[in-house]
Amino acid sequence: xxxxxxxxxxxxxxxxxxxxxxxxxxxxxxxxxxxxxxxxxxxxxxxxxxxxxxxxxxxxxxxxxxxxxxxxxxxxxxxxxxxxxxxxxxxxxxxxxxxxxxxxxxxxxxxxxxxxxxxxxxxxxxxxxxxxxxxxxxxxxxxxxxxxxxxxxxxxxxxxxxxxxxxxxxxxxxxxxxxxxxxxxxxxxxxxxxxxxxxxxxxxxxxxxxxxxxxxxxxxxxxxxxxxxxxxxxxxxxxxxxxxxxxxxxxxxxxxxxxxxxxxxxxxxxxxxxxxxxxxxxxxxxxxxxxxxxxxxxxxxxxxxxxxxxxxxxxxxxxxxxxxxxxxxxxxxxxxxxxxxxxxxxxxxxxxxxxxxxxxxxxxxxxxxxxxxxxxxxxxxxxxxxxxxxxxxxxxxxxxxxxxxxxxxxxxxxxxxxxxxxxxxxxxxxxxxxxxxxxxxxxxxxxxxxxxxxxxxxxxxxxxxxxxxxxxxxxxxxxxxxxxxxxxxxxxxxxxxx
Amino acid sequence: xxxxxxxxxxxxxxxxxxxxxxxxxxxxxxxxxxxxxxxxxxxxxxxxxxxxxxxxxxxxxxxxxxxxxxxxxxxxxxxxxxxxxxxxxxxxxxxxxxxxxxxxxxxxxxxxxxxxxxxxxxxxxxxxxxxxxxxxxxxxxxxxxxxxxxxxxxxxxxxxxxxxxxxxxxxxxxxxxxxxxxxxxxxxxxxxxxxxxxxxxxxxxxxxxxxxxxxxxxxxxxxxxxxxxxxxxxxxxxxxxxxxxxxxxxxxxxxxxxxxxxxxxxxxxxxxxxxxxxxxxxxxxxxxxxxxxxxxxxxxxxxxxxxxxxxxxxxxxxxxxxxxxxxxxxxxxxxxxxxxxxxxxxxxxxxxxxxxxxxxxxxxxxxxxxxxxxxxxxxxxxxxxxxxxxxxxxxxxxxxxxxxxxxxxxxxxxxxxxxxxxxxxxxxxxxxxxxxxxxxxxxxxxxxxxxxxxxxxxxxxxxxxxxxxx
Numbered sequence: 001x002x003x004x005x006x007x008x009x010x011x012x013x014x015x016x017x018x019x020x021x022x023x024x025x026x027x028x029x030x031x032x033x034x035x036x037x038x039x040x041x042x043x044x045x046x047x048x049x050x051x052x053x054x055x056x057x058x059x060x061x062x063x064x065x066x067x068x069x070x071x072x073x074x075x076x077x078x079x080x081x082x083x084x085x086x087x088x089x090x091x092x093x094x095x096x097x098x099x100x101x102x103x104x105x106x107x108x109x110x111x112x113x114x115x116x117x118x119x120x121x122x123x124x125x126x127x128x129x130x131x132x133x134x135x136x137x138x139x140x141x142x143x144x145x146x147x148x149x150x151x152x153x154x155x156x157x158x159x160x161x162x163x164x165x166x167x168x169x170x171x172x173x174x175x176x177x178x179x180x181x182x183x184x185x186x187x188x189x190x191x192x193x194x195x196x197x198x199x200x201x202x203x204x205x206x207x208x209x210x211x212x213x214x215x216x217x218x219x220x221x222x223x224x225x226x227x228x229x230x231x232x233x234x235x236x237x238x239x240x241x242x243x244x245x246x247x248x249x250x251x252x253x254x255x256x257x258x259x260x261x262x263x264x265x266x267x268x269x270x271x272x273x274x275x276x277x278x279x280x281x282x283x284x285x286x287x288x289x290x291x292x293x294x295x296x297x298x299x300x301x302x303x304x305x306x307x308x309x310x311x312x313x314x315x316x317x318x319x320x321x322x323x324x325x326x327x328x329x330x331x332x333x334x335x336x337x338x339x340x341x342x343x344x345x346x347x348x349x350x351x352x353x354x355x356x357x358x359x360x361x362x363x364x365x366x367x368x369x370x371x372x373x374x375x376x377x378x379x380x381x382x383x384x385x386x387x388x389x390x391x392x393x394x395x396x397x398x399x400x401x402x403x404x405x406x407x408x409x410x411x412x413x414x415x416x417x418x419x420x421x422x423x424x425x426x427x428x429x430x431x432x433x434x435x436x437x438x439x440x441x442x443x444x445x446x447x448x449x450x451x452x453x454x455x456x457x458x459x460x461x462x463x464x465x466x467x468x469x470x471x472x473x474x475x476x477x478x479x480x481x482x483x484x485x486x487x488x489x490x491x492x493x494x495x496x497x498x
Numbered sequence: 499x500x501x502x503x504x505x506x507x508x509x510x511x512x513x514x515x516x517x518x519x520x521x522x523x524x525x526x527x528x529x530x531x532x533x534x535x536x537x538x539x540x541x542x543x544x545x546x547x548x549x550x551x552x553x554x555x556x557x558x559x560x561x562x563x564x565x566x567x568x569x570x571x572x573x574x575x576x577x578x579x580x581x582x583x584x585x586x587x588x589x590x591x592x593x594x595x596x597x598x599x600x601x602x603x604x605x606x607x608x609x610x611x612x613x614x615x616x617x618x619x620x621x622x623x624x625x626x627x628x629x630x631x632x633x634x635x636x637x638x639x640x641x642x643x644x645x646x647x648x649x650x651x652x653x654x655x656x657x658x659x660x661x662x663x664x665x666x667x668x669x670x671x672x673x674x675x676x677x678x679x680x681x682x683x684x685x686x687x688x689x690x691x692x693x694x695x696x697x698x699x700x701x702x703x704x705x706x707x708x709x710x711x712x713x714x715x716x717x718x719x720x721x722x723x724x725x726x727x728x729x730x731x732x733x734x735x736x737x738x739x740x741x742x743x744x745x746x747x748x749x750x751x752x753x754x755x756x757x758x759x760x761x762x763x764x765x766x767x768x769x770x771x772x773x774x775x776x777x778x779x780x781x782x783x784x785x786x787x788x789x790x791x792x793x794x795x796x797x798x799x800x801x802x803x804x805x806x807x808x809x810x811x812x813x814x815x816x817x818x819x820x821x822x823x824x825x826x827x828x829x830x831x832x833x834x835x836x837x838x839x840x841x842x843x844x845x846x847x848x849x850x851x852x853x854x855x856x857x858x859x860x861x862x863x864x865x866x867x868x869x870x871x872x873x874x875x876x877x878x879x880x881x882x883x884x885x886x887x888x889x890x891x892x893x894x895x896x897x898x899x900x901x902x903x904x905x906x907x908x909x910x911x912x913x914x915x916x917x918x919x920x921x922x923x924x925x926x927x928x929x930x931x932x933x934x935x936x937x938x939x940x941x942x943x944x945x946x947x948x949x950x951x952x953x954x955x956x957x958x959x960x961x962x963x964x965x966x967x968x
Contacts, residue, residue: 144867
């Protein structure tokens with residue numbers, strides 16, 4: 001498989017953005033071009049997924065070049081079992097979000113599409129970059145398009161939410177930038193593969209880990225750094241929310257796995273109980289707050305805090321089941337929460353409100369929509385047969401093997417998520433049909449198409465997760481092995497049984 | 499005495515062009531002539547840049563030497579002047595200020611900056627500083643019918659003279675200790691109280707020019723009153739001269755006294771970043787906001803000086819080049835706007851710019867992102883180099899202040915970019931046609947993006963400065 005595939009995937013959307021910027025302002029044309037552009041990374045990512053060797057732990061496809069030779073900074077992209085699922089998720093969610101919200105944005109369509117395509121380049125680059133400065137460039141490049149997406153096409157409090165989103169993330173990421181500069185001075189390189197072999201001074205490791213971890217924890221977001229999320233997710237336009245929840249949060253968890261765990265295994269080991277605790281607090285807190293929200297979109301936003309808690313819990317269980325579950329759960333959350341935001345978008349298009357009390361009896365008026373919605377909700381509530389079940393089960397299994405107490409508490413979170421989600425379904429979809437709801441237009445073709453695609457993904461992973469797990473198994477094993485063994489000869493309490 | 503003037507070819511070319519414009523403007527008048535002055539200026543600037551790759555030559559005895567640091571900063575000054583002239587043309591014609599003197603003053607001021615960064619003697623440095631400053635005072639008051647412009651000019655002149663006097667006093671103290679004004683003598687001097695006071699006064703005088711806190715108070719008033727294109731030019735060229743001179747005097751000449759001056763420079767840098775960024779947060783006037791932003795950037799540039807290392811020097815040179823592009827561009831966008839016949843300089847005046855001039859709004863967003871230090875723009879790469887230099891020099895706290903203030907700066911830079919994309923436009927604000935300024939804006943935006951996406955060539959160019967310094 002040629003290595004240019006990675007660059008083509010990352011920069012294809014950028015090319016599309018330039019093309020869209022140059023074309024005349026005919027909205028249908030622009031939307032079509034943008035959609036076709038996002039199909040290129042999807043096709044390439046599907047090809048990557050198809051071709052991915054099983055049982056290969058390292059980066060099986062890399063692309064290397066010099067970016068700033070004078071400073072020894074490389075252009076280095078690569079894919080392994082850990083980034084592959086997220087790459088496919090990214091490539092999948094962008095066209096789905098575009099189709100699902102086909103004409104929801106009617107003002108400044110050109111700018112909107114350009115920003116979305118720039119965002120796709122940045123997100124894909126973040127998951128594929130193997131040089132830390134390159135990673136940081138993509139990581140930060142996500143911010144400006146998202147800032148404008150929220151700030152220009154969001155709802156009432158958009159300016160506030162956009163700035164809050166930006167300031168929170170930037171505050172974390174500049175610390176990461178300093179840590180990257182520190183790594184550069186300590187190791188003389190920013191190439192990920194060389195850093196793996198580099199010996200870092202012991203006291204510095206703690207600080208570097210902390211700086212990276214804070215940046216990622218804000219992005220995840222980990223309790224108590226989550227306060228930007230409800231505002232940003234609620235105020236963003238639908239496609240923005242889908243991308244924000246589905247992909248941008250994964251940048252944080254991916255960063256924790258890729259950099260915090262891999263580069264600083266000893267510190268990660270020591271900090272693991274702390275992160276597991278934060279994860280569980282996030283699960284319970286997010287669920288409890290979600291339950292009290294009168295606004296559907298805010299409810300979905302808080303459910304993200306809860307679900308991302310599972311990912312962190314699984315990651316820091318530091319065993320193969322936990323990490324594999326966390327990885328799968330990242331994908332699952334992207335699909336199910338992305339879909340939930342689309343549902344809210346569909347409802348908002350018709351009612352122009354997000355208050356739960358304004359709905360009731362939607363299932364009678366829009367039966368197809370209600371059926372699709374139920375699949376999505378079940379997936380988010382992790383019912384067996386859906387993708388959420390597989391992921392959360394693995395996470396809980398891993399957590400249980402590390403610490404049964406935390407696992408038990410986290411399991412309460414599973415129940416709570418069923419409570420608030422089903423309560424939401426009850427109030428919005430069932431009950432007496434309200435007069436405003438009676439006038440709702442039926443589900444439109446493009447909305448249905450996006451939801452069907454998402455539901456198929458839910459069922460695929462839910463019924464046959466093997467292709468996903470198999471492709472990341474070796475990388476997960478190798479990573480766990482590295483984390484539990486580096487700097488230690490024998491580790492009965494952390495090594496665990498295979 | 500070495501009277502070979504060949505090393506001075508770049509400076510002499512620019513002086514000749516300035517004189518030609520001044521004399522020519524007396525005999526030939528009219529729009530076509532003034533068009534010619536623009537062409538003469540730009541051609542002279544490009545011709546002057548051609549021989550800049552040569553080094554190791556001296557002129558005026560030991561007063562002047564052509565070396566890598568001087569060459570690099572001279573190239574930056576020439577580029578800034580060229581883009582600055584292109585930027586000014588449409589504005590000057592529109593506001594009835596289109597006189598030959600404008601072009602001549604810009605050229606003369608550029609010569610001052612060029613001599614300043616190449617001087618090997620403190621007295622020569624002083625003369626060069628005045629050559630840089632005097633035209634800037636006049637440019638600040640170039641809008642002769644505007645009271646604000648007059649006030650700006652007077653304020654700038656009075657405070658500037660005061661700073662020059664302090665600088666001269668510093669020269670005198672150094673002379674008293676070392677028995678000469680040559681940098682070569684300073685390089686051999688041992689630390690002593692009068693010498694350090696002398697160095698401190700030099701820093702004060704140069705710090706004033708670069709708008710370093712606490713010598714920055716003139717900047718917002720002068721920037722607000724002076725005509726936009728003049729502000730765009732002076733905000734950059736004065737920093738090129740002043741920071742260049744600081745680099746030459748401190749890290750390049752007295753590295754052995756590092757422990758004495760590094761704390762001072764680091765403290766100035768931190769104070770400048772904090773005050774500049776916090777003050778900018780509160781501004782509703784775009785010119786004042788950009789004035790405080792340029793104060794803040796003086797602080798970032800000082801990181802490179804304070805680091806005192808090779809990395810610090812070349813990072814500062816890199817950042818000066820980048821700062822030139824993005825700051826000229828940011829002010830450049832303002833030259834397009836007009837409210838009721840005068841400059842539209844409120845942040846709110848940007849409203850609706852995206853609908854009326856999408857290219858200008860997009861360029862403005864790029865400049866704001868770069869000033870904030872966001873990838874993939876040049877401002878990010880420059881800040882990364884500076885932060886790394888600070889860490890390498892053991893100035894972790896300074897790097898922390900720098901990143902914290904960068905986060906603060908997000909609030910006002912992005913706010914301005916955001917407003918440009920909000921509609922509808924404010925009543926009475928017009929977006930003027932300005933093809934020449936458009937060219938200048940395009941060049942600045944291209945440089946800002948190019949040095950951010952492909953920083954390699956500019957980096958090795960800046961690194962040569964440090965390699966050849968010793």
